Amino acid sequence: MRVLLRTLSPLLGLALAAVGVVLVVEVVAAWVRPTARGLVVPWPAWQVVLTRLSWSERPVVVVSICVAVVGLLLLLVALLARRHDVRLTAPTPEMTVATSPRVLARLVGRTVRESDDVAAATVSASARKVVVRAEGWPDADGGLGGLTDTVRGRVDGLLDALPLARRPRVAVSTRGRKEPR
Template identity: 55%
Template sequence: MRVLLRVLAPLVSLAVAVLGALIVVEVAAAWTGAGTGSAGLLVPWRDWRTTAGNTLWTAGPVLAVAIAAAVVGGVLLLVALLARRHDVRLTSPSPGLTVVTAPRVLARIVGRDVRAADPVTAASVTASARAVTVRASGRDDTAAQDGARTAATAVLDGLPLARRPRLTVRGAPDRARTEGVR
């Protein structure tokens, strides 16, 4: 959701900037008398005003625009609410002090120690405030899984986490290396 928010924010900002520039151009044209015809300089404001004055609030197009605006607003609100940071809380060293870390940092710390375990040859770790998932591979998948679980448990026990995340460890045998074959 954060990626979607990062894409939507510049697009909405650009639309607002274009609308503001358009209003500035139209107001300047009205003050100087350049757009004195039946329409504005770039946008037919006077025609739109006449149409809006003759259209009822219960007309189909007005209801469709209102529903579309409500749906777009709801989607933007949902994206903004779901794009919050998902930090991992650590225990506070003193009252009134909040300590957090990013899930990526927790994954790096766990991954470093899991990869250093003897039977593990490769590992990937994903972490959140609620769960840590380790995918370890080694010459023997059960030994790699056990070694990864031991190392990850030791790391999680050693960190001052406010709430210990659930640990999931999956083991897989090493893939056969096929060097030079594509």
């Protein structure tokens, strides 16, 4: 969602800036030559067309519905793009303590990767759920030897040690690495 906002914000800003520049150019051109037509925009032709339209005609209704839908979509994007912090218990009631999901994912990932039987791990975290995907070194018989329990135990230990206001659910998936140790 943040990528959408980071793309949409400059595009809307550039569009508004372009409209502003065209408006300034048209106003200056009208001041310099009051009897001439618009420099970029054909204002007199538009005025003739717009004076014939009433509020109840189809083009006006379609344009207004489109503008309303685009406005509601922008409002929805803005509401959904809020920051999703992971709340921590505060030392005093007057304080609010939070961390980002990225920091929580890095902590969990570092803890999981410290285990000797974990070859690699990827972690994604939110305030509600921590998802760990770990790759382990296979045993001599080709099995993982309880890697899931080891990873889950390390993650549970870390989450118990952190002062989280609400403990997220933990989902662990493991697989064996194909190459030898």
